[in-house]
Amino acid sequence: MQGGKEAVIVDAVMQMIREKKLIPGEKLPSENELAEEFTAPRITVRKALQQLEARGHVYTIKGKGRFLKEEAKPIHLHLTGSESFTDKMTEAGYNLKTVNISCQKEPSRSPIYQKLEGNVYKVSRLRLIENEPMAIHQSYVSELAFPDIDRDGPSISSMFAYYRKHGYKEFTSNGTYLCVRFPTSEEQKRLNCNSMIPLIVLESNTIDCESGKILEFNEIIYRSDKFKYDMTR
Amino acid sequence: MQGGKEAVIVDAVMQMIREKKLIPGEKLPSENELAEEFTAPRITVRKALQQLEARGHVYTIKGKGRFLKEEAKPIHLHLTGSESFTDKMTEAGYNLKTVNISCQKEPSRSPIYQKLEGNVYKVSRLRLIENEPMAIHQSYVSELAFPDIDRDGPSISSMFAYYRKHGYKEFTSNGTYLCVRFPTSEEQKRLNCNSMIPLIVLESNTIDCESGKILEFNEIIYRSDKFKYDMTR
DNA sequence: ACACAAAAACTTGGCGCCAAGTTACGATTG
DNA sequence: CAATCGTAACTTGGCGCCAAGTTTTTGTGT
Numbered sequence: 001m002q003g004g005k006e007a008v009i010v011d012a013v014m015q016m017i018r019e020k021k022l023i024p025g026e027k028l029p030s031e032n033e034l035a036e037e038f039t040a041p042r043i044t045v046r047k048a049l050q051q052l053e054a055r056g057h058v059y060t061i062k063g064k065g066r067f068l069k070e071e072a073k074p075i076h077l078h079l080t081g082s083e084s085f086t087d088k089m090t091e092a093g094y095n096l097k098t099v100n101i102s103c104q105k106e107p108s109r110s111p112i113y114q115k116l117e118g119n120v121y122k123v124s125r126l127r128l129i130e131n132e133p134m135a136i137h138q139s140y141v142s143e144l145a146f147p148d149i150d151r152d153g154p155s156i157s158s159m160f161a162y163y164r165k166h167g168y169k170e171f172t173s174n175g176t177y178l179c180v181r182f183p184t185s186e187e188q189k190r191l192n193c194n195s196m197i198p199l200i201v202l203e204s205n206t207i208d209c210e211s212g213k214i215l216e217f218n219e220i221i222y223r224s225d226k227f228k229y230d231m232t233r
Numbered sequence: 234m235q236g237g238k239e240a241v242i243v244d245a246v247m248q249m250i251r252e253k254k255l256i257p258g259e260k261l262p263s264e265n266e267l268a269e270e271f272t273a274p275r276i277t278v279r280k281a282l283q284q285l286e287a288r289g290h291v292y293t294i295k296g297k298g299r300f301l302k303e304e305a306k307p308i309h310l311h312l313t314g315s316e317s318f319t320d321k322m323t324e325a326g327y328n329l330k331t332v333n334i335s336c337q338k339e340p341s342r343s344p345i346y347q348k349l350e351g352n353v354y355k356v357s358r359l360r361l362i363e364n365e366p367m368a369i370h371q372s373y374v375s376e377l378a379f380p381d382i383d384r385d386g387p388s389i390s391s392m393f394a395y396y397r398k399h400g401y402k403e404f405t406s407n408g409t410y411l412c413v414r415f416p417t418s419e420e421q422k423r424l425n426c427n428s429m430i431p432l433i434v435l436e437s438n439t440i441d442c443e444s445g446k447i448l449e450f451n452e453i454i455y456r457s458d459k460f461k462y463d464m465t466r
Numbered sequence: 467a468c469a470c471a472a473a474a475a476c477t478t479g480g481c482g483c484c485a486a487g488t489t490a491c492g493a494t495t496g
Numbered sequence: 497c498a499a500t501c502g503t504a505a506c507t508t509g510g511c512g513c514c515a516a517g518t519t520t521t522t523g524t525g526t
Contacts, residue, residue: 007418063487296517
């Protein structure tokens with residue numbers, strides 16, 4: 001895989017973007033122009049530009065050219081507080097909406113069965129801010145703990161509210177891990193993002209403070225480009 | 234940009250990897266085989282496979298095929314403690330080495346001049362664990378605070394040691410932000426990674442506890458795939 | 467029957483050219 | 497002179513085929 005020239009072209013365009021030499025909506029140089037400028041075959045230029053598009057920086061109109069995308073101002077998100085995502089966004093004045101995507105029984109091969117017993121259901125919710133999909137919240141809940149989860153799950157929007165309805169009042173967690181990965185095609189559709197927008201995934205759990213009982217394991221999947229992640233304690 | 238089939242193929246191969254249907258070193262199906270299986274043009278398959286390669290999952294040998302890369306076991310890294318990276322790794326028993334990459338004066342257009350006065354030098358160090366490049370640490374230091382930074386910078390491996398030599402004893406910071414971005418071609422070389430390995434960048438500063446003086450602004454650039462990031466407080 | 471060389475079949479990589487869409491320019495018409 | 501239409505020049509997108517490397521099969525000689 002010939003990466004040298006392609007990387008140089010990607011670097012050069014990224015620098016143009018960073019230094020504001022290109023403004024959002026502005027047309028990028030054409031493939032032919034860049035091929036000449038960098039003394040590279042057109043296919044190499046195309047690969048570089050397609051990489052930029054996959055990363056979400058650029059959109060393409062056939063016959064017209066490629067244009068720099070407008071980038072939204074990232075939303076400040078405190079990653080290390082104990083407040084829920086909902087509370088954080090609401091307090092900051094954002095219009096937050098939650099849409100339940102699905103409630104599905106996990107297949108028996110799923111690694112969740114190394115952590116939870118009984119039939120485990122994955123409840124997935126899409127979080128939208130100002131009507132734009134920003135994050136996916138997924139909770140893994142056992143039927144042993146919540147026998148009606150299969151029936152209730154498809155209409156749950158807040159897991160905390162659901163747990164409160166079952167008598168749990170205060171919640172904590174005993175560990176949170178962060179990883180970065182790329183969206184599946186399904187996630188691309190849900191989050192309206194390109195194939196190479198990295199997702200920040202926080203894996204954690206929810207524990208009832210009083211009994212120490214694990215209520216769920218969860219994953220919060222954020223678009224990495226939509227938030228400014230504050231790690232300050 | 235035709236993304237549908239490409240994304241489906243990427244998903245399918247990623248699933249094969251996740252479910253251990255492919256073991257490291259094993260050969261992937263050829264472009265022609267996948268083109269037939271997914272009823273897609275060969276160029277679409279190639280794009281999908283090249284995406285997997287750019288993400289670091291696959292390596293290619295021309296004439297032979299594509300093979301699944303061995304993935305190292307991620308190193309546990311506590312992101313929210315106050316210990317230095319060096320202390321964390323050393324305490325965990327890893328063989329950590331630091332190589333000074335460069336010390337360069339920041340160009341006048343640099344955004345660092347909105348935060349620091351005087352000539353600012355960027356001191357870059359490469360952090361290797363078991364001789365494998367894992368992270369880049371970059372400190373932005375002003376000549377006003379450290380008049381000899383230009384001369385001393387190229388041989389600095391520990392900023393904390395340098396500050397201690399100047400009489401500073403205890404350090405804190407007043408904020409840390411996390412973002413995810415892709416490596417420049419230079420970073421790809423330094424970190425020995427492909428173009429689409431996301432980097433986790435922690436931006437912070439170092440403050441002298443006693444005087445409250447800002448000693449530096451810094452960025453720690455981690456390969457996102459090499460660590461298991463523990464966010465637990 | 468075995469060993470070696472050549473050819474065929476397979477693999478990924480690259481390129482030229484045509485396909486499909488848009489814009490600009492020149493010619494024609496009212 | 498302005499408006500409209502057709503053509504050329506430009507744009508990105510896709511495909512067939514050849515390039516370059518590897519492996520397998522076939523043919524030949526001992």
